[in-house]
Amino acid sequence: MARLRSTGWIAALFACSAAVVPAMAQSPEPPIWVVSDEDSTVYMVGTVHVMREGIEWQSTAVADALAKADEVWLEIPDLTPPDNLGGMIMRLGMAPDRPLSSLLDSDEMADLEAILEEHNVPLDGFDSMRPWFAYLQITGLMLMEAGFDPEDGIDAQIKAQADELAVPVRGFETFEEQFDMLSGMDEDVQLDVLRQTIAEYEEAKADLSVQLESWIDGDLELLEAETLEIARDLEAFYEILFVERNIGFVNGIEAILEGEGTTLVAVGLGHYVGPDSIPTLLEERGYTVERR
Incomplete structure (x- = not known):
C-alpha cells in the first residue's frame, strides 16, 4: 500500500513492502535509537514484519546491541499465530451479512476484482470479509507475489537470534490485542483504508522497494x-x-528504564518516525534520545 507501507504489524498480517528489493551495494546501516539512565540502556530498532529471503539488513551496530541485551522486547513475544486463529478470523474478520459488494461502489468493486483475478482468488469468498481483514489480505497478495514471507521478517530473525543467545523475549502486545484493535476500528475507518489500498495497489508494487532500501541505507x-x-x-x-x-x-x-541492564526494543519501523514517534514521545517526557 502506498500510504500504509510503513505500518508496524503482526507477522502474518503486515503491510510493509511488496516489491523486489535489489541487493545492497554497501553495508546496511539501519538507524538505531538509544535512551538510557544511570543503570539501564534501551536500544531501539525498527522491524519489517515480512522480508524477502537473502536481504542483508542487519548492521554491526544492531548485532552488537542484540549481543549486549539482557532481554528483547518485540511487539508480540510469540510470533506463532494462536491455535484459535481460525475462530478469531470467523468472529472478527468475516461479515457475510454485510458483504464488501454492499459497501464499495461499482468502480471500487471492479478494481478489487481485477486485483483478485491477478492472483486467482475468487471474489465470492473475499466478498464476505470485513474491510479491515480484506485490506490485509490484499497486501498479503502483493507480498506473496514478490516472495516476501513472515518467517523472514526482521522481528522473526531477531527472535531467532535471541533464542540462540538464550536472551528472554518479551512483548508489548498480544496477537489477540492486535486483532481486537484492527477489528474494533469503525467501519468507516476500515473502508477508508480499504479504498486507498485498492486505489493504490499498482503504485505500491512499483515504489515500496525504494522506501525499504532507503531505510537499510x-x-x-x-x-x-x-x-x-x-x-x-x-x-x-x-x-x-x-x-x-x-x-x-x-x-x-x-x-524498562525503571529497572536496570540493557534491553533491545524492536517494533515496527513506522513507529520511529513522524510527529508522534517513539523517539519524539520519549523526548517530550524529558528523555534524551540518541540516533546512531
Whole structure:
C-alpha cells in the first residue's frame, strides 16, 4: 500500500513492502535509537514484519546491541499465530451479512476484482470479509507475489537470534490485542483504508522497494513523508495504529528504564518516525534520545 507501507504489524498480517528489493551495494546501516539512565540502556530498532529471503539488513551496530541485551522486547513475544486463529478470523474478520459488494461502489468493486483475478482468488469468498481483514489480505497478495514471507521478517530473525543467545523475549502486545484493535476500528475507518489500498495497489508494487532500501541505507526521509501522509489522509487510522500504540510502547520503555541492564526494543519501523514517534514521545517526557 502506498500510504500504509510503513505500518508496524503482526507477522502474518503486515503491510510493509511488496516489491523486489535489489541487493545492497554497501553495508546496511539501519538507524538505531538509544535512551538510557544511570543503570539501564534501551536500544531501539525498527522491524519489517515480512522480508524477502537473502536481504542483508542487519548492521554491526544492531548485532552488537542484540549481543549486549539482557532481554528483547518485540511487539508480540510469540510470533506463532494462536491455535484459535481460525475462530478469531470467523468472529472478527468475516461479515457475510454485510458483504464488501454492499459497501464499495461499482468502480471500487471492479478494481478489487481485477486485483483478485491477478492472483486467482475468487471474489465470492473475499466478498464476505470485513474491510479491515480484506485490506490485509490484499497486501498479503502483493507480498506473496514478490516472495516476501513472515518467517523472514526482521522481528522473526531477531527472535531467532535471541533464542540462540538464550536472551528472554518479551512483548508489548498480544496477537489477540492486535486483532481486537484492527477489528474494533469503525467501519468507516476500515473502508477508508480499504479504498486507498485498492486505489493504490499498482503504485505500491512499483515504489515500496525504494522506501525499504532507503531505510537499510539509514535514510528515513521517505518513510517520514509517508507517515505524515497517513496522519493527514487517514487521521482516525493513524490515531489508532500509531499514536495510541506509540504511547503504549513508550509507557513500556519507561517501565524498562525503571529497572536496570540493557534491553533491545524492536517494533515496527513506522513507529520511529513522524510527529508522534517513539523517539519524539520519549523526548517530550524529558528523555534524551540518541540516533546512531
